[in-house]
Amino acid sequence: DGGITQSPKYLFRKEGQNVTLSCEQNLNHDAMYWYRQDPGQGLRLIYYSQIVNDFQKGDIAEGYSVSREKKESFPLTVTSAQKNPTAFYLCASSEQGLDIQYFGAGTRLSVL
Amino acid sequence: GESVGLHLPTLSVQEGDNSIINCAYSNSASDYFIWYKQESGKGPQFIIDIRSNMDKRQGQRVTVLLNKTVKHLSLQIAATQPGDSAVYFCAENIGGGSQGNLIFGKGTKLSVKP
Numbered sequence: 001d002g003g004i005t006q007s008p009k010y011l012f013r014k015e016g017q018n019v020t021l022s023c024e025q026n027l028n029h030d031a032m033y034w035y036r037q038d039p040g041q042g043l044r045l046i047y048y049s050q051i052v053n054d055f056q057k058g059d060i061a062e063g064y065s066v067s068r069e070k071k072e073s074f075p076l077t078v079t080s081a082q083k084n085p086t087a088f089y090l091c092a093s094s095e096q097g098l099d100i101q102y103f104g105a106g107t108r109l110s111v112l
Numbered sequence: 113g114e115s116v117g118l119h120l121p122t123l124s125v126q127e128g129d130n131s132i133i134n135c136a137y138s139n140s141a142s143d144y145f146i147w148y149k150q151e152s153g154k155g156p157q158f159i160i161d162i163r164s165n166m167d168k169r170q171g172q173r174v175t176v177l178l179n180k181t182v183k184h185l186s187l188q189i190a191a192t193q194p195g196d197s198a199v200y201f202c203a204e205n206i207g208g209g210s211q212g213n214l215i216f217g218k219g220t221k222l223s224v225k226p
Contacts, residue, residue, distance in 0.1 A: 004155075006155075035216075040120055040218065041218055042201065042215075042216035042217050042218045042219065043156075043201070043216040045214075090155050090156070092155075099144050099146070099161070099205045099214070100146060100158055100161060101146075101158075101214060102158065103148075103155035103156045103157070104155050105154055105155045106153070106154065106155050108153075
């Protein structure tokens with residue numbers, strides 16, 4: 001998984017609950033990304049961050065929040081406002097100015 | 113285990129044969145393309161990339177072909193092995209640089225029969 005660690009591997013959310021997915025990288029990459037993957041669909045961008053303390057919304061940011069307080073960490077919170085959170089969540093990172101994104105192993109989120 | 117291959121186009125090949133996986137991209141301004149491999153329950157792995165100023169690039173057992181005229185990308189895998197079974201995605205970058213501009217295709221599921 002190229003130095004990108006996502007945890008937990010499986011996560012269950014109760015209705016009305018916020019949950020946080022962890023993503024840590026030791027590649028010294030500036031840029032980090034969160035994607036959502038649903039069966040039969042391509043990866044959809046939730047949020048990305050090019051530098052510490054800065055992040056941008058992707059295509060499907062509603063119901064999600066992120067922070068980037070440290071270069072190596074980019075946690076994603078799935079809030080209660082996200083009504084259909086069941087999916088496979090992937091975190092990626094890349095060197096600033098380069099296009100190749102390297103992915104973690106993913107977190108599968110399900111609703112109880 | 114988890115499946116990211118539901119409802120995807122599927123290519124079934126015999127072990128030892130060559131595989132060709134195709135991808136049509138949408139934006140004529142895209143200048144960089146990547147192929148990823150994703151095994152069930154895992155994150156995508158980088159396979160090979162190509163810039164728009166090239167029409168062919170070769171790696172170990174893999175070749176990527178780019179036809180900008182028809183906006184088509186293909187991944188050729190030589191002597192396909194059971195370990196090649198996975199979902200393969202192409203991704204295009206319309207702007208260059210790490211700006212969240214990678215657009216991913218839905219993927220093709222490759223199944224290798226022993």
